Amino acid sequence: MAVAELNPSSSCRRPALYSSLKGSHDVLTRYYNRRSVFLRPAAASRGSNICCSVASNDIPATLAVKIDDPKKKAECYGVFCLTYDLKAEEETQSWKKLINVAVSGAAGMISNHLLFRLASGEVFGPNQPIALKLLGSQRSIQALEGVAMELEDSLFPLLREVSIGIDPYEVFQDAEWALLIGAKPRGPGMERAGLLDINGQIFAEQGKALNAVASRNVKVIVVGNPCNTNALICLKNAPNIPAKNFHALTRLDENRAKCQLALKAGVFYDRVSNVTIWGNHSTTQVPDFLNAKIDGSPVKEVIKDTKWLEEEFTEKVQKRGGVLIQKWGRSSAASTAVSILDAIRSLVTPTPEGDWFSSGVYTSGNPYGIAEDIVFSMPCRSKGDGDYELVKDVVFDDYLWGRIKKTEAELLAEKKCVAHLTGEGVAVCDLPEDTMLPGEM
C-alpha cells in the first residue's frame, strides 16, 4: 500500500525523491510513453523546511508525481473506456447518476477486498452505478492494471468506469468519496512520530489534491495510519471542503469491541449496540462500555465483571490485530474492508433508532468538552444523506473521562508533531510511548 517512494530512515537531510524517481525512470518512461504524457518534478514551492526532532521533514511534501495531461484525467482501463448512455437502455435508465469513488492504496490487500464489494453494489445500492478511481504508486502501477483486469472479468453491471493513476490531482477529479487507504508502512524501528511525518506528507498532498479537484462535498475516510492525525492533516490542506466531511476509520475497533462484549456476555453480536470508540486509533483509544448496551440494557448490568470490563476488554479489542497476524500470518485486510463498507453504509443509510456508530471526526463544536480542532472518534448518527450529527445523550464517569483525556492528550501531541503539515508553524514532537495498535503498520 505504499503510495510514495520515501526513505523512512532519513532524518532532516536532502530529499531522496528525485533520485528514487530517477531509479525507476525506465519503467516510468515505458508506462507514460504509451499514454503520451510526461513527468515533471514536483513543485518545490509545495515543500516544507520545518524540522522536528523525530523524523525527516524536508522531503518535499509533494510526494505524488504531477503529470502534464491536458485532459487532467486518470487513464481509463480496458472495457471501462467505453462510452455509453445509461438512459438509453431499458435496464439502466432508472439508475441514479454515476457516483465517483476514489481509493488510494488501490493495489493493496485491503483495497483488493474493498473494491470488489463496492463494485457489486452492496453498499450504494442496486441502482447506483459506480466509477472507481484507483490511486497507486509508481511501483504498483502494474498491480493496479491487474486489479482493473480482475474488475473487468467480474462483469459487475453497476461498475461503469475504472480509471487508474498515480497523481491524486488526476485520480481525485470529481470524487464524491475518497477512501484513503494507502500509506507508507512503518519500517523496522520507526516510531509513531516518524510514521506521522512520512505519512502526514502523503495526506497533506492528498488533502491539497482533494481541495483542488474533488467534489465540493466529497466524503473522505482515512484508513492509512496514524489515521486520526492523517485525517486532520488532510482536512487542514483542504480548506474548501467542509472539515465535517473527513473521517478517520475506527469502525474496525468498534466491530471488534462489539464482538468481545458479545463473547463475554454469551450473546450473539447483533444484540450489542451503542458502542463508541472514543479518541485515537491507537492503544490510547477508549472502547466505551459505560454507554454500550446489550439487548437494550446497559452493558454493566449484563456483564457484572467490572474487572474484566476495566482491565481486559480494551486489551482484547486492541490485541485482536496482533493475534490475527500470529495465527494467519497476514494483517486483517478482509475485516478492515468490511469495516470501511460499514462506515460508508452508516453514512448513506439512516442509523437505526436509538443506536449510533463511531467515527473519527473533527471535534470543533463537539458537545462533550473534548478539545477543539482535532480528529477524534465519537458517537455519530446519520439520516443517510452522507452527513452525520454527534450523539448528545451519552454519559461519562470519572473512569471513562479520565481515559478520554489521555487519548485527547495524545492527539494534541500528535497535532503539534505535524504543525509543519497543517500550516501551523514549527513542529514539536513529544510522543514518548509507542501507541501503534498490535498488528498494524
Next chain:
Amino acid sequence: MAVAELNPSSSCRRPALYSSLKGSHDVLTRYYNRRSVFLRPAAASRGSNICCSVASNDIPATLAVKIDDPKKKAECYGVFCLTYDLKAEEETQSWKKLINVAVSGAAGMISNHLLFRLASGEVFGPNQPIALKLLGSQRSIQALEGVAMELEDSLFPLLREVSIGIDPYEVFQDAEWALLIGAKPRGPGMERAGLLDINGQIFAEQGKALNAVASRNVKVIVVGNPCNTNALICLKNAPNIPAKNFHALTRLDENRAKCQLALKAGVFYDRVSNVTIWGNHSTTQVPDFLNAKIDGSPVKEVIKDTKWLEEEFTEKVQKRGGVLIQKWGRSSAASTAVSILDAIRSLVTPTPEGDWFSSGVYTSGNPYGIAEDIVFSMPCRSKGDGDYELVKDVVFDDYLWGRIKKTEAELLAEKKCVAHLTGEGVAVCDLPEDTMLPGEM
C-alpha cells in the same frame, strides 16, 4: 490451499502421510488436546494399489485425518458457538432455515474473498441465515482460526455459525452446498497427469465424505484443478448424491470470454449474452462465439473479424490468468471468488429469459451427442431452485464441433487416467500435452 500433506514428486513408492503427520505432531497435539479429541491414522482399506505410469498412486486415498469425536462435528468457533432461537427475535423470525455451506481450502486466498461475500448475504439473500463450515489442512488450522476471527469481527448478521476442521467427514456434515476450492498446487515440473492423481485422491475422499454425511441434495462446485475430472471423481465416490448436483467451475472462463467479446465489439460487457464454455477447464476449452450474442444479435454479425474470433479470442480468454500473474504477481483470487458467487447465484435465481450460463456438469443424457459419463462444461438454465437443465437450442458448425471433440477427447483421456479413483479399474494415462491454463496451478 493445500488440503493434504503429500509429496508431489514421489512416484509409486510408500506413502509419506504418516511421517509428515509425525513431523507436525507437536502442533497437532497442542491443537487437539485443547479440544479433547485425538487423531487416528487413516483406514488402510480406503487406499488403492493401482499404479499408473505418471505419478504416485499408492499413497492412501484417504488423505484427510479422521478424528474420533463422538459428536462427529467440526468445532464451532468463538461467538459462533452460541445457541439462540432465531424465531424468538422480532428481526429474525421471518428468516429462512439456516443453510449449511461447506468450503474447502478455506484458509486460501480465493476463500478469503469468497467467505466474506457469502456471509454478507449477497448471494443467498437478506433473509437467509448462513452456517459456514470451513475445511482446512493440518498446516492451515491456525490460519483457519484467523479467518474465523475476521468473520467474527465482521459482525455479519446473517452469519450464524462458523465451524472449522480438517476432517471432511465432520466438516461436510449436513452441507447443502460444498464449494471445493482446496487442492494441491502443481509442484515444479509436475504434469497435469501427476496433478490429476494427487488431487484426484483428495476429491475421491471428499466425495466419500459428502456421500456419508452431507445433505442428500447437496450442490457441489469443484474449483480445485483439474476441476472437471476432480468433479467426476468426486461424484463417482458419492453414489448416493445425484450426479447432476456436481459442478466444475468454468464461470471465470465464461466471464473472461464475455469481457473479451465486449472489448472487441466496443460495447459494455452487459450487452454480451449466451456465452458457452464447452468442455474442460484447460487450454482445450472452447469459448463458443457461434451461439453467443451481442445486443441480441449473433456475435458473428457484430464482430466481422473471423480471424480474430477463430485465432485470437480463445487465446485471449485463456491467457488472462497468466497476464494477471505477470502484472499483479498473484493469481486471480478475487475474480475467481466472484465467478463462484456467480455460479451459485445462477443456480438459486431464475436464469434471465433467453440467456444461459456455463457449468461443468455430468454429461450422461446430454442432448448434444457429447460422450456420456464425464464432466463437461455446457450451457445451462435454472429455475432458481438449485437445479438446472441443459439448453437445447444451440447450433454447431464444423469448427465448433471439431474443437468440442478435442476437449471431449482430453476429458476421456483424463478419465482413463483416474480409473483407480472412480472405481473403474486400472488407470492408464496418456496425456501428451500440458493443457494447464496459464496462471493456474
